Amino acid sequence: MKNKFYPKTFERGYIGNLEVENRAIRMPMGTELGNPDGSPSWASLKAYAEAADGGTGIVFMDNAGVTQFHHVGLSLASDNYIGPMSVLAKTIKQHGAIPGLQIVHPGRDAAFVRGDDLISSSRIQWEPWYENGGAVPRELTIEEIHDFVGYFGDCALRAQTAGFEIIDVHAACGVLLSNFLSPRNNTRNDMYGGSLHNRARFLLEVIRDIKKKCPNLPLAIRLSGIDFEPGGITVEETCEVAKMCEAAGADAINITWGSHAEVINAAGLLSKHGANHVEAAKMIKDAVSIPTMLCGGIYSPEIGEKLLEDGVCDFIGIGKPALADPMWAKKAAEGRPEDIRPCIGCGVGCHDRGMLSGGVVQCAVNAALYKFDEPVYPQAEVPKKVIIIGAGPAGCEAAITAKKCGHDVTIYEKRKIGGVLKEATVSDSKEDLGHLITYYETQLKKEGIEVIYEEATAGTVAAGGFDVAIVACGATVRNLNIDGQDDPSVVYAMDFLDNDCKSDADRVVVVGGGIVGAETALILAEEQGKDVTITTRSPEFFVPGVMGIAYMVRLGMAGVTIKPSTQLVAVKDGxxxxxxxxxxxxxxxxxxxxxxxxxxxxxxxxxxxxxxxEDVRVIGIGDCKASRMVMDAVHEGYIAGCNL
Incomplete structure (x- = not known):
């Protein structure tokens, strides 16, 4: 039956001898829910069932190690894991999807996933990691390479025995096999280094060994189209490697981008809305005759549908968007794209507070991700009358959650729904935040939550007979109170952003090294071509995590001068x-x-x-308690709404 909303996405497809119900694939995006020994936990089973319920044709989740070592994924390093992993595969299938498994050794990136088996093609580590204390990987001997070829093949056979119907070999993003493919990381002068043919030899031997042991098992190979490391993997070389993989017996090429070291490009941080590196993806597809899968920036069903219509790929991969909304594909198939909770591409929950922290993967906009201890919206025993003051992300999330839990909710907002997200979406690279505002506007209407557009006071609370007041009114701009700040040449960043970013100046200094300051500097430098300096009182730029790295890269590319340990004391004569x-x-x-x-x-x-x-319970959430990230606001709003 043809889907009338997204016909290409929900069209039948084939990978080798495997018939796939649709063209949407839940891509490997680790949960970190497994047990310490690498076996799946009860939470793993719940998460995989939820993913399969989400409507994609194939479900990949965590990857599985081909050898036994400490890391944050699963394991199929021995026959002892076949039983536990078979339950995982069976769970996926019972919930309507094809069970897939990615197999891997992290290689150099064992440092990234908190592993203890740090090996690579050569004794080369990513420079920033090394400068921060990262160990240098051990170079594999030829004999060890031969052993690893067998490890991959044996792991694939165990996966097939356990009931997985397609295998994805991870050879991208800085893991072991990609360490050999990369001319930057592979400086060997033997049969596994030098020419592209030699650098691809390890991967090709893995493919042949898997096909020998599992001749009828569909096999995908995940490759970084470009790894963005200086002197690293290029799309031209990836096209050639893809051809080699096809000739060796691979059934599909799974295209991703970047490396864990170059996470800005891998995750598409601070890039414009839309699929990443489409032209390069089309080059790889045109180089082979087997199907290609593509992930990266496919945040909406419309983006995925167009990629398929334009012949950029044969299957679309949903990774981070499936963290934001595990029902992404199901809602798309039902013609409800407005109900898909949108990924905002921030990298905070999945990277900073997930994989990089060694903890369970989270999502900034989905506070209920992997919440299995009770219903997502526990029903109130005694419904309350609730006023929510402020319709930013914290207030909106609290309102929707409280209403779904059975409470009577009213929002007061003195400006517009979204709060300071309105200013945050001014930059071209923050369009996805605007989609979060639209999502909240839609869901508030669907839940029938009244929004009163006026400023709420203590008198408003008293007059309304409310049981609970959730204060989500945000924070006020800090006034520096310095001499000369009333000069016409001085403006506060929030006023600048709220006034269509108008500036007649050629040379501008932005005072403050946080997200607002960085966004202001980028708008001035990238979009308006101005000479920009940004200052911060701190010894270093202080946006945290991968987003901070992304800002530093973008600011550098835009030619912005950064002056740390520098404090504004006065403005004199402009x-x-x-x-x-x-x-x-x-x-x-x-x-x-x-x-x-x-x-x-x-x-x-x-x-x-x-x-x-005296009888009203008062709860504070979001920036009104402390200025932080969108993730903090959303999660505090959800927790408040559940616990009234």
Whole structure:
């Protein structure tokens, strides 16, 4: 039956002898829910069942190690794991999807996944990791390479025995097999180094061994189209490797981007909305006659449908978007794209507080991800009348959650739904945040939650007869109170962003090294071509995690000058004066834009409410308690809504 909403996405497809119900694939994006020995836990089974219920034709989740070592994934290193893993495969199949498994050795990236078996093609580590104490990997001998070929083949056979119907060999993103493919990481001068043919030899031997042991098992090979490491893997070489893989017996090429070292490109952080590197993906597809899978930036069904229509790939991969909404494909098939909770591409939950932390993978916009201890929306025994003050991400999430839990909810918002997300979406690279606003607007309407567009006060709470007041009003801009800040050349960043980013200046200094300051600097430098300097009082730029790395790269590419340990002290005759490592310094700029952070408003507002309303419970969430990330706001909103 042809799907009337996304006909290409929900069209039958084939990989080798495997018939796939549709063209959407749940891509490997580790859960880190497994037991310490690498076996699946009860939570793994729940997560895999949920993923299969989500409507994709094939479900890959965690990858499985081909040898026994400590890391954060699963294992099929011995026959002892066949039984536990067979339950996993059976669970996926019983919930309507084809069970797939990615097999891997992390190689150099054992440091990235907290592994203890650090091996590679050569004794080369990614420079920033090494500078931060990362160990140098041990170079495999030829005899060990031969052993590993067998390990991969044996692992694939165990996976087939356990009931997995397609195997994906991970040879991308900085793992062992990609270490050999990369001219940067592979400096060997034997049969496994030098020419592309030699660098691909290990992978090709793995393919042949798997096909020898499992001749009828469909086999996909995951390759980085480009790894973006200096002197690393190029799309031209990947096209040639893809051809070699096909000739060796591979049934599909699974295309991804970047490496764990170059996570900005791997995750598409701070890139414009849409699929990543489409032209390069088309080059790889055109190089082979077997199907290609593609992931990266396919955040909406419309993006995936167009890729399939344009012949860029044969299957679309859903990784991070399936963390944001495990029902992504099901909702698309039902013609409900507006109900898909959108991935915002931040990397905070999945990377910073997930894989990089060694903990369970999370999602910034989906606080209920892998929540299996009770229903996602536990029903209230005694429904409450709830006022929510502020319709930013914290307030919206709290409102929707509370309503789904059975409470009577009213929102008061003095501006627009989205709160400061409205300013945050000004940059071209933050379009996905705008989709989160649209999602909340839609869900508030569908849940029948009343939004009153006026400023709420303690009197509003008292007059409304509310049981609970959830304060999500955000924070106020911190005023620096310096001499000369009333000069016409001085403007605060939030006012600049709220005023269509208008600036007649040629040379601008942005004061403040947080997200707002970085976004302001990028808009001025990238989109308006201005000469921009950004200063911060801290010794270093202080946006945390992979997003901070992404900002640093973008700022550098845009030519923005960064001056750490530099504090604005005054503005005199339109010129800002700073105290820095070299004493007082006046910058010759035309405009000073101040991004000085925010002052939380909760304590003062709570005191006002409690003075007027003795029987009202007051809860603070989001930036009104402390200025932080979208993830903190969403998760606090969800927790508040569940616990009234």
């Amino acid at each position: 010129k800002p004066m700073f105290a820095g490592p070299r004493g007082l310094e006046t910058l010759d700029v035309d405009q000073t834009i101040i991004s000085s952070g925010f002052v939380p408003a909760f304590n003062q507002f709570r005191a006002q409410i409690e003075e007027k309303c």
